[in-house]
Amino acid sequence: MKKAxxxxxxxxxxxxxxxxxxxxxxxxxxxxxxxNPSSDSSRYxxxxxxxxxxxxxxxxxxxxxxDHFSRISKALTRxxxxxxxxxxxVKTTSDAVIEKLTKILNESEDGLKLLQSDGSSSPISKxxxxxxxxxxxxHGSGPHRIEYGSGLxxxxxxxxxxxxxxxxxxxxxxxxxxxxxxxxxxxxxxxAVAVCVAMEQPGDDEGDxxxxxxxxxxxxxxxxxxxxxxxxxxxxxxxxxxxSRAGMFRVPHGxxxxxxxxxxxxxxxxxxxxxxxxxxxxxxIVAAHALDPQKGERILDMCAAPGGKTTAIAILMNxxxxxxxxxxxxxxxxxxxxxxxxxxxxxxxxxxxxxLKSVCLPNALSDSTTLVNGENIGSVTNHLSSNEEMxxxxxxxxxxxxxxxxxxxxxxxxDVSEAEIRKNKGRLKNGRGRTQSQGGRxxxxxxxxxxxxxxxLLDAPCSALGLRPRxxxxxxxxxxxxxxGRYQRKMLDQAVQLVRIGGILVYSTCxxxxxxxxxxxxxxxxxxxxxxxxxxxxxxxxxxxxxRCEFSDGYVEEWLKPGEEEMVQKFDPSSELxxxxxxxxxxxxxxKD
Ligand SMILES: C[S@@+](CC[C@H](N)C(=O)[O-])C[C@H]1O[C@@H](n2cnc3c(N)ncnc32)[C@H](O)[C@@H]1O
Numbered sequence: 001m002k003k004a005x006x007x008x009x010x011x012x013x014x015x016x017x018x019x020x021x022x023x024x025x026x027x028x029x030x031x032x033x034x035x036n037p038s039s040d041s042s043r044y045x046x047x048x049x050x051x052x053x054x055x056x057x058x059x060x061x062x063x064x065x066x067d068h069f070s071r072i073s074k075a076l077t078r079x080x081x082x083x084x085x086x087x088x089x090v091k092t093t094s095d096a097v098i099e100k101l102t103k104i105l106n107e108s109e110d111g112l113k114l115l116q117s118d119g120s121s122s123p124i125s126k127x128x129x130x131x132x133x134x135x136x137x138x139h140g141s142g143p144h145r146i147e148y149g150s151g152l153x154x155x156x157x158x159x160x161x162x163x164x165x166x167x168x169x170x171x172x173x174x175x176x177x178x179x180x181x182x183x184x185x186x187x188x189x190x191x192a193v194a195v196c197v198a199m200e201q202p203g204d205d206e207g208d209x210x211x212x213x214x215x216x217x218x219x220x221x222x223x224x225x226x227x228x229x230x231x232x233x234x235x236x237x238x239x240x241x242x243x244s245r246a247g248m249f250r251v252p253h254g255x256x257x258x259x260x261x262x263x264x265x266x267x268x269x270x271x272x273x274x275x276x277x278x279x280x281x282x283x284x285i286v287a288a289h290a291l292d293p294q295k296g297e298r299i300l301d302m303c304a305a306p307g308g309k310t311t312a313i314a315i316l317m318n319x320x321x322x323x324x325x326x327x328x329x330x331x332x333x334x335x336x337x338x339x340x341x342x343x344x345x346x347x348x349x350x351x352x353x354x355x356l357k358s359v360c361l362p363n364a365l366s367d368s369t370t371l372v373n374g375e376n377i378g379s380v381t382n383h384l385s386s387n388e389e390m391x392x393x394x395x396x397x398x399x400x401x402x403x404x405x406x407x408x409x410x411x412x413x414x415d416v417s418e419a420e421i422r423k424n425k426g427r428l429k430n431g432r433g434r435t436q437s438q439g440g441r442x443x444x445x446x447x448x449x450x451x452x453x454x455x456x457l458l459d460a461p462c463s464a465l466g467l468r469p470r471x472x473x474x475x476x477x478x479x480x481x482x483x484x485g486r487y488q489r490k491m492l493d494q495a496v497q498l499v500r501i502g503g504i505l506v507y508s509t510c511x512x513x514x515x516x517x518x519x520x521x522x523x524x525x526x527x528x529x530x531x532x533x534x535x536x537x538x539x540x541x542x543x544x545x546x547x548r549c550e551f552s553d554g555y556v557e558e559w560l561k562p563g564e565e566e567m568v569q570k571f572d573p574s575s576e577l578x579x580x581x582x583x584x585x586x587x588x589x590x591x592k593d
């Protein structure tokens with residue numbers, strides 16, 4: 001087995017000093033206590049410091065103020081203190097779900113720990129926010145102080161896991177075999193081990209970070225071990241090995257460590273009450289409410305996978321109307337289909353579509369062929385109507401007056417022949433457009449005509465710098481953060497065209513980065529004078545950032561203007577709501593010139 005390389009070469013020390021400059025004084029002091037590891041309580045604890053690119057840190061310090069950004073940065077390293085569960089009200093009720101979850105918790109060891117941690121009161125409660133009573137919270141606990149070395153003369157045996165594995169474990173997952181990178185020598189099945197995290201370290205080139213460790217490395221529990229210093233304060237729990245050391249690096253999957261004593265205790269509801277509940281962050285649920293979808297409407301979800309918001313919207317519409325759930329990735333579209341089928345939602349139609357090419361120009365499509373959910377619907381003589389039908393999953397003849405009333409009919413829609421309508425009617429009766437019957441194929445779309453949706457959700461791909469827990473953030477530079485914003489503006493340019501006059505456009509991201517939030521809103525309002533910010537219900541997030549930021553390279557980024565900040569919702573991970581970082585803007589679409 002190859003030996004792990006020592007990571008911090010002398011030439012890198014100056015950079016490493018910058019990287020570690022934000023270490024707390026107690027952690028700096030504990031660097032000097034390597035001689036007696038087992039008594040070093042500041043080593044065997046969970047006290048991570050999130051690493052940022054220095055220029056990004058500087059930018060966020062300017063945007064939020066250093067104290068506030070330091071609180072945000074700390075909050076990002078912890079999981080939210082509760083799991084948020086959206087109940088599928090098409091299938092069940094929150095009371096029924098609470099009853100079932102209580103039973104599940106009472107019957108599991110982890111669940112019992114949660115019940116005990118909170119005295120006599122139940123860790124399960126209904127959300128008190130008006131309109132969100134179908135959301136259920138299961139409260140966890142932590143951070144807990146864990147005695148890693150109690151009763152031991154030397155340091156505890158250790159299992160070192162990847163950062164991604166650790167982030168999942170902090171959310172309640174088990175320690176699975178593929179996440180294990182290194183382990184102490186002579187570990188047998190049933191041994192007590194401390195689990196710690198291998199964090200990315202700076203590489204030779206600027207902005208280059210890697211773990212740089214061979215999987216299967218043997219740890220000696222000595223300061224000469226790879227990652228010895230870097231593991232300080234990165235211990236996430238104590239557990240029992242389910243495999244010997246050799247087994248951990250031989251078998252391809254399975255649980256490596258049963259982590260019974262965790263820094264954070266959060267119930268894992270993986271595969272529980274499938275179809276009846278969906279684990280979803282609170283701001284994502286609020287984003288679906290901000291769209292305010294109405295029964296019978298036609299909605300486009302431009303970046304839909306895995307379908308969390310799509311299904312939330314479908315439930316708000318009581319599964320009546322049409323939601324086109326699009327995503328660039330074929331496999332991810334299949335995930336949306338699977339989720340919709342599990343939840344028993346029939347109003348969702350899926351398609352593979354690049355959001356940057358969502359708008360089709362009628363003259364470019366006269367002889368094109370359109371696939372819907374994997375089925376060829378033939379040459380499109382009138383693309384407008386065919387796309388409309390694709391979105392609706394039914395022909396014009398089948399539409400209820402309610403749909404027609406709430407939908408602006410694009411001109412030329414009645415050019416479709418009677419024969420075409422009859423043909424499609426028959427096909428649709430057999431279920432075309434129903435996600436459940438697709439058998440693992442995602443239909444391609446060539447885009448939609450302008451003004452063809454009542455509402456559009458653009459839940460844009462983003463830097464995800466609001467997701468929690470996050471243990472590392474060094475990969476984003478100010479340039480990459482700006483580039484995310486550019487990509488999102490291009491998507492927004494498409495979204496704006498697809499919403500009908502009088503319709504609604506919701507833009508959301510799961511990042512704290514103003515370049516992807518306030519700056520995108522500024523762009524939209526300045527470029528499209530027919531857009532205006534609309535009030536959101538419920539509004540539980542905080543205000544957006546007002547002002548601008550001037551960068552050292554001369555680039556100026558404009559954010560919100562006074563008066564606009566209360567119209568958006570910015571979810572701050574360090575606030576009392578204890579959510580992920582998230583941003584929602586809702587636009588009304590006025591007459592377009
Ligand atoms: C933030 S996630 C969406 C989460 C989803 N709305 C939900 O609530 O479950 C962003 C999605 O955008 C998709 N995506 C990225 N670039 C895209 C593009 N150019 N066109 C369409 N989808 C894209 C990704 O595949 C990813 O699934």
